[in-house]
Amino acid sequence: MELQVGVKILLSNGEDKFLLLKRSADKYPEVGARWDIVGGRINPGQSLLENLKREIKEETKLDLTIEPNLVAAQDILRVEGRHVVRLTYTGEIKGVPELDEDHSEYGWFSLEEIKQIENLDIYLKDLIDAGLIK
Numbered sequence: 001m002e003l004q005v006g007v008k009i010l011l012s013n014g015e016d017k018f019l020l021l022k023r024s025a026d027k028y029p030e031v032g033a034r035w036d037i038v039g040g041r042i043n044p045g046q047s048l049l050e051n052l053k054r055e056i057k058e059e060t061k062l063d064l065t066i067e068p069n070l071v072a073a074q075d076i077l078r079v080e081g082r083h084v085v086r087l088t089y090t091g092e093i094k095g096v097p098e099l100d101e102d103h104s105e106y107g108w109f110s111l112e113e114i115k116q117i118e119n120l121d122i123y124l125k126d127l128i129d130a131g132l133i134k
Contacts, residue, residue, distance in 0.1 A: 002082045007052045008039030009068055009089040010124070010133060011060075017108035019097065020117075021059060024104045033104065036121040037088075052089060060097035060106075067091075071132050076123050086123060090133070 011019040018037075025033040038059045042051040053064060068091035077084035097106050114120065115128060127133045 004082065004084045005042045005048075006039060006076070006084060006086045007042055007048055007055060007089065008037050008086055008124075009052055009056065009091050010037045010071075011056070011091055011093045013094065013108060014065075014092050017110060018114060019060070019093070020107055020109055020114065020120075021097075021099065021103040022105045022107075024102055027102050032119070034119050034121050035107075035117050037124055039086075039088075048087065052091075056091075056093065059100050059103065060093065062093045062095045062097060065092045065094055072127050074123055074126070088124075088127060 013019070020035045021038060023031055023034050023036055038056050039052070040055045040058075042048065043054070046054070049068070052068060056062060056064060068089035070087060070089050072088045074086045074088065075083070076086045099106060109117070111128070111133065114124075124133075
C-alpha cells in the first residue's frame, strides 16, 4: 500500500481574516472550483515544516511570519492500494498573495464567513465543525 502525506495550513493575516484559495476547475476537474487552504503533498526527505513553507511559497509567493501550530491529522483518502493522511496547521503571513496556476482566485475571510461558503473543502469544513479551527 502506498502512503502519502499532505500538509495544509490555514493562514491568518493577524487581523482575524483567513486566506482561502479557489482551486482551478481546469486543473482539478475531479474536485472542481472549491475553496481550500494552502498546501499539498510532501516531498520525502524534507521535514514537514520545510514542505509546508515550500507549499506556501509555491502557492502564494509569501513566507510564514510565525511558527505554525498543528491542529489536526485526518485520513482523507483510503482506496485500494493508497492511503492519504493530511496534517493541518494554522499560521500567519503578511502581504498580498500571488497565485500559482493551480488556483483561480483568493480571498480573506472571517471564520464566520468561511462557515457560510458552500463549495468549501470538506476536510477543512470537518475541522471547523469539530471546533478545531477557532
